[in-house]
Amino acid sequence: MEITRRVLVNVDRCIDCKACFVACFDGHHGEPIIHHAPGPYGFPILCRQCEEPTCVAACPYGAMERDPHGVVLRRLPMCRACWSCVPACPFGAIDAAMVERRVAKCDLCEDRVLAGGRPRCVAACPAGALEFVEVAEADLEQRGLFVIAGRTLGKDLWRRR
Amino acid sequence: MQTGVIGHCSFCSLCCPMTAEHWWAAHYWSAPETEEAGRHGLCARGGSLFSLLENPARARGGVLRREEQQTRLYGEAVVHAFQRLVEEAGRSGRMAVLLDGNLPCEDLVAAHEWAKARGDAVAAVYLPAGDFDLLDGLSAGEAVVRGAHPTGEAVVRGAHPTGEVTVRVAQPAECGAMLIVGDALSTHPALARPLLDAKYARPGRPILVMDTFASRTMRFADLALTVEPGGQEALLGALRRALAGETSAIAHVAALGHTDTKLVERALGRLASAAKPLVVVSPEPTKAEDWRGIGAAAAQLAADTFGSVLPLYSYGNALGAYRVHRNLGMPRFESLLSMRDPDWSLLVFVGWDPTLTFPVELLRPLHRRFPRIVALSPVETPAWRAADLAAAMPLLLEYSGHVVRRRKRSRASLALLLMAGVCRVRDFFDAGGAELPTAWRETPAPAPRVAPAASTAASRGFCLLAASSTLHFSDGALTRQAAATQHLSGEDALRISPAAARRLNLREGQRVSIRRDGLELSLACELDAALPAELAVAPLHRPEVRRFLPWRLDASGPRLSCVAPAVQIFPLAEEGAA
Numbered sequence: 001m002e003i004t005r006r007v008l009v010n011v012d013r014c015i016d017c018k019a020c021f022v023a024c025f026d027g028h029h030g031e032p033i034i035h036h037a038p039g040p041y042g043f044p045i046l047c048r049q050c051e052e053p054t055c056v057a058a059c060p061y062g063a064m065e066r067d068p069h070g071v072v073l074r075r076l077p078m079c080r081a082c083w084s085c086v087p088a089c090p091f092g093a094i095d096a097a098m099v100e101r102r103v104a105k106c107d108l109c110e111d112r113v114l115a116g117g118r119p120r121c122v123a124a125c126p127a128g129a130l131e132f133v134e135v136a137e138a139d140l141e142q143r144g145l146f147v148i149a150g151r152t153l154g155k156d157l158w159r160r161r
Numbered sequence: 162m163q164t165g166v167i168g169h170c171s172f173c174s175l176c177c178p179m180t181a182e183h184w185w186a187a188h189y190w191s192a193p194e195t196e197e198a199g200r201h202g203l204c205a206r207g208g209s210l211f212s213l214l215e216n217p218a219r220a221r222g223g224v225l226r227r228e229e230q231q232t233r234l235y236g237e238a239v240v241h242a243f244q245r246l247v248e249e250a251g252r253s254g255r256m257a258v259l260l261d262g263n264l265p266c267e268d269l270v271a272a273h274e275w276a277k278a279r280g281d282a283v284a285a286v287y288l289p290a291g292d293f294d295l296l297d298g299l300s301a302g303e304a305v306v307r308g309a310h311p312t313g314e315a316v317v318r319g320a321h322p323t324g325e326v327t328v329r330v331a332q333p334a335e336c337g338a339m340l341i342v343g344d345a346l347s348t349h350p351a352l353a354r355p356l357l358d359a360k361y362a363r364p365g366r367p368i369l370v371m372d373t374f375a376s377r378t379m380r381f382a383d384l385a386l387t388v389e390p391g392g393q394e395a396l397l398g399a400l401r402r403a404l405a406g407e408t409s410a411i412a413h414v415a416a417l418g419h420t421d422t423k424l425v426e427r428a429l430g431r432l433a434s435a436a437k438p439l440v441v442v443s444p445e446p447t448k449a450e451d452w453r454g455i456g457a458a459a460a461q462l463a464a465d466t467f468g469s470v471l472p473l474y475s476y477g478n479a480l481g482a483y484r485v486h487r488n489l490g491m492p493r494f495e496s497l498l499s500m501r502d503p504d505w506s507l508l509v510f511v512g513w514d515p516t517l518t519f520p521v522e523l524l525r526p527l528h529r530r531f532p533r534i535v536a537l538s539p540v541e542t543p544a545w546r547a548a549d550l551a552a553a554m555p556l557l558l559e560y561s562g563h564v565v566r567r568r569k570r571s572r573a574s575l576a577l578l579l580m581a582g583v584c585r586v587r588d589f590f591d592a593g594g595a596e597l598p599t600a601w602r603e604t605p606a607p608a609p610r611v612a613p614a615a616s617t618a619a620s621r622g623f624c625l626l627a628a629s630s631t632l633h634f635s636d637g638a639l640t641r642q643a644a645a646t647q648h649l650s651g652e653d654a655l656r657i658s659p660a661a662a663r664r665l666n667l668r669e670g671q672r673v674s675i676r677r678d679g680l681e682l683s684l685a686c687e688l689d690a691a692l693p694a695e696l697a698v699a700p701l702h703r704p705e706v707r708r709f710l711p712w713r714l715d716a717s718g719p720r721l722s723c724v725a726p727a728v729q730i731f732p733l734a735e736e737g738a739a
Contacts, residue, residue: 012361015346015353016377127346127353
C-alpha cells in the first residue's frame, strides 16, 4: 500500500514552538530527523517524499531508497556520509548536520501511518500549521505556498515581509 | 472504556483539560506510545512541564542555550565585571554575588565557575521561592503520582488537538480586532489555533501586538509595537488616549512602540472602527513586575472600546536557573541568609533584587552582614536604598526562553559594555538611566528590626507569615494545579508550633479564627514542630489569606508587598463558648 498523503507546512500558521521537533525527537529514540529553517521566524522543513527522489539518484552507495510504501528512507549501515544527498535535495530537507551524524531522514512515521495514524509532528502541532493530507497534482498550484520547498519558501517569506 | 477530565494543565492559565482513560474504576490504561503527540497531548510548554512528573531527570539535564562562541564571550564578560567590582570594593574578604534567575544561563554558569575558582566568593541565584519549590515539588512528586494508581501507571492527556481550552476565549472569531500584549502564542501555544483561525477566517481583521522584544507573536501582527520593558502600561494608556481622538497621543504611541506614526495612525483607524475588539494580556508575572498595572490598563482600554479582555498569566522561565542550580550545585540565595561567616566584605545584586519578591524581614540579615552592597539593575529597585553603589544598567534577561535584546545599544549590553573595561564606574552604566550615584557612600546604619506589634493578649499574639505551597503559584487564582497532583500539596491549613497549640489548648485539625485589625480569617490548624512558638504560617495561594494580609504598594512602583502582620489566634470552639 502506497502512502499518498503528505505533510504540508503552512508557514503562515507556524508559531515556531518546535513541538514537531520535540515529538519527532521523542518518537525516534532521541534522533532529530526534521530541522527548522534558521532565522527569527523559523518553521519546520520536512522531506517531500518525492516520487522520483533526486537524493536516491545522487547516492553513490545505494543508501537512499524509496520503499514500497512510497517513503524515501536512508539505510544507515550503507551511508558513508558523503553528503551527495545534501545538495541533491531541491527542497533543503536533508541537512548537512544530519548527514554528518548519519541520522536517519524523515520516514513519515511509517509505523504510525500504516496503522492509520498521523505522523508525530502533525499530531503535536498546536497551531494547525502541519497537515497530513492527500495532495493531487492539480492542488499544487492552488495550494501555492503550502507546497513550495523550504528554501524557496524561506526566500519568499522574507520577500513578503 | 471510560474517559474523563481529571485535571487541568498547570503550565499556563488556559488550563487545558487533561483526561484519563480506564477500563475499570481502578484500572488506568497507560499507553504513551499510542498517544498521538507523544507529549500527553499537551502543547510544547505544557508537555515539558508534565514530563517533569514523568521523568524528573529532565530538569537536571543539560542546559541548552546560545551557541558556544557567545557563551564564551558572555562568560568572560561576567568574570571581568566581577573582577573589576572586587577591585572597586578595595577590600579583602569574602564576596557574594546574587544573580537574578532570569539572567541568561551562560551568565549564571560563568559567575558560578568564577566564584568556585576564586575560592573566597559565592555566587548564588535567586528566583521567587515558589518557582524553585514548584520545580522541586514536581521532580519529587513523580514517585507519589505513580504510586497513587493501582497499576502504577496513568495516562493524562491534554485536549489541544481538538482546540478545546478550559478558559473560554471571548469568541476571537467574532471580534473585530485583536490587541495582544505579550508573547501570547509562545506562552500559550494552545491559544494559537483559535487566534489563527480567527485571523485567516477574516484577513482584514487588524491585529496589534506589543511586547518588549520581536516576539513570534509579532509575526502575525499588522502593527508590532516593541516597547521598553516596563513601558507596556504607558503604551496602553497612550493607545487609550489615541483611540479617544487625542491626535498628539498617536505620536506618543509611535515613540513608545518604536514604530512609524503613519503606521500607528492607520492601525488605530482600523482598531477604532472595529466592533468588539479583543485584548489578550499575557505578561509573565515572574518577569513583568508591573503585570497588575498592565492588566488594569488593558481592562480599561477594553472598557473604553466596548471590547473584552482575555487575561493570561503564566509561569515563567525558571527552568534554566533551576537546571543550573541542580546541575552545577549553584546555591540558592536563601542559603546566604543562614551563613555565619564574619568576614564578608561585598554583596552584589545583579538584576532584579530579591527585595521585590521576598519579605523584607528575611532580607535584613543580608544587609546587616555585608559592609558594602552594590546593586545593578535595569531600573531603580528597593535594594538601591541600602546600597553603597547602585546603578541602572541594561541587562540581558530571558523571557520565555528568548534573550531580550533591546534596541541597538543593548544588543551588546552586558557583554560588550563590560568587556570594554570597567575602569571607571560611569563608563559602563547606562547614562540614560536614573540619576546615578557614582561614588562610594558610607554604609548606612542597619535599620532596626521591626517586631510584631504588641498584642493585647500576649499569649495569643503571633507573627503571621504567608507562604506558597510547593505546587501553587504565588496567586492561586491565576494559575491552577492539575487535579492529579493536588494530593501532593496537602490540606491548606494554618501551621503553628506544638508549643503554641498547647498554649492555646488546640488540637491538630481544629479550626481557628485569626484576627487582625478587625479582620478575621478562619482556617484549620496544623502542627509543625519546625516552627518557632510565635510564628504562624498561612497558605498564600488562598484568596481569603491574600485578602486578609496588609498589602501595600512598593515605593519602586506598582508592585504589592506585604510585611508579616501581628495577629491573634482563637480556637473557634472557645469563641462559641464565649
